Amino acid sequence: MTTPPSPDDDPAAPEPPPPWALPDTRAPAAEAPAAPPDETSPADDPEPSPTAGERPGRARTNGLAIAALVTGAVGLVLFAIAFAVAALVQIRRRGGGGRGLALGGLGASAAWLAVAAVIAVMFGDSLFSAGEAEADPRQRDGYVLSSTLKVGDCFTAQTHDPADPNVYPSPCASPHNGEVVAKATLPAGPFPGVQRLAAQAAALCKERTPDNVKKIVDDDFDARTELPKRKDWESGKRTVTCTLVYVGEDKSLTAPLSRAVITPRHEAMFEQGECLEKWDESMTPPVVDCDLPHQFQVLATYKLQGKEYPGIKKLEKMASEGCARRAADIWKGDPPPDRVSATFATPTKQQWRLGYRDVYCLITGGNNGPLKRSFVPKK
Template sequence: PPDVPARTSRLAIAALVTGVLGLVLLAVGFAIAALLRAGGRGEKGKGLAIGGLVASSVWIVGGLAAVIVAAGSVTSVDRDESGQVAGEDRVVLEYLRAGDCFTGFEEETTKILVTALPCARPHDGEVVAKLKLPGDEYPGDREIAEQTDEACFQKSLHLQRSRYIKDLEPYNLWPDRTGWDAGDREVICLVRYTGGTLTTSIGQTLDPSLKLWDELVPGDCLGKWDEEEIAQRTVSCTEPHWIQVYANFKLQAGSYPGEKAAERGARRGCEQRAARLFRGHRAPDLTWWLYPEKIEWEDGNRTAVCFGESQDRPLTKSMLPR
């Protein structure tokens, strides 16, 4: 009998069609089945099956390229020559730098994917600092949260001088156990503006009359010390005031000596300076001093500040001898 013409495998046709349409999983399955059955049944279509595999590979390569491009677009932002954000880019939060502004806060937290933009455009978030925690072993969930809060508090202290301090809320991000075990030690310190939106960096909102205790210098005059505020407001010494800084100095370098030893060093230094400064002149009614706590000391702060205070009436001129 005459030879029966070989039929074209329907599986091979299906492999080519689904491969061209980008249905990769179906195309690969049809192509493999067609190739396995082609020899046993005398069916044609081996070329079609291979074509389906080739078409699928094109889709796979294109998909990978799209993923790479997309990943690249959320791990970097457009910056000008000075390094400032120049456009509006969706970006994973951890790829922002200290000083970058963004939007993306939700009611109680922040999204991982945010929109970075120049600080002159309306925004509600800013990266205050990025730092790395020390240690090899994971310290535990509570301990790492406490370490992060302490470190970010120190890095954010200068924001206490902002005109908008009442509307600023800190948000800190730290690695979980999985990230820590993979080598991630990075902490991100953020601040959220809750008063609407800002159109400037928070650093531009600092009030020069407000100072942290270790920023005060000899001659600075203040009203009554406000125990509820971290930054104190300085005033002209010709205006009514109660307190004046008469000296500041650095405590002896070295490891943290303990709270009592730090206090003794500050007291001794301030009393010696007061004795010299006010010899032959009226001394303040009260003298007292401030000195760094352990976390401040370990961050490099060795400053002691000496204060003179009037107890019964406000002053309208400097208490420092000329």
């Protein structure tokens, strides 16, 4: 599987347009005509009066200042601020009227921003995340906390989010994927902390899980717990709700777990300690007596978790680390001789899509030739 190259700038693409800037092309206000020279000496008429019918000249109101006030009044905050700043700059450079209008536009914008801030505090995410609420089924009517259900109640839950405690109650005879299997109250005492509380709850839920379900939990079910919050714990509510959510290949259940017929996922082909004459991906490798020459011996088998195929490199890293841990547990301080080397076999991408998650940790003689005895104890 290849990773698509990172998208770079296309050299043939046109140059992006320059950042928008408010044009400053308005012609300067026409200057008032110069007054005719005053023929009267200041000594003769110290306080001359204007000629009858003549009006004194007034500074022209800046158009951007008017636009700032109008857009600010109707809530177009970004436009109002841009117009107001441009107007104030022009008035300072060229003179003219409208400074009060520009400031009024800024004041109206500030008022709109204050109102928006108050609404955000009052309503939180409910106002500004409507799109998320529509896409997230947890927000739809009918979803409840799993702790509100009784033992034996069935529900439908999110399979991709194990931490989500919201479920949709469903009749056990209808398609569903989860069931409340147990409820238990933890002993009184100081709040133990989230991590310790989760460990206590997991152990308690495992103990209370019905015996007929325990054997299929690891592969086909997610065991989930809803824990009490600190404030609930301190108020005496210490109940843990244990649920199982089906993640197997049948997609959904149509009966209570006590009566459900669940086909477990395939079992591993080989067990720890079995010796294989060879390894062939296209067929089942034959198992032989370990005293006879053989190419491989099974050190351990285990299943990987996850729904999406992780890719070859990550898959091999996961398998290598998992096999190393199991080799250390099996051999402890007594590893096999140097002529034995470790390897592993992982599912292909196609097998992963079919639900196969088995990893086989193997040992082999490699270039030293076939193995002629067992190096791994059987279970």
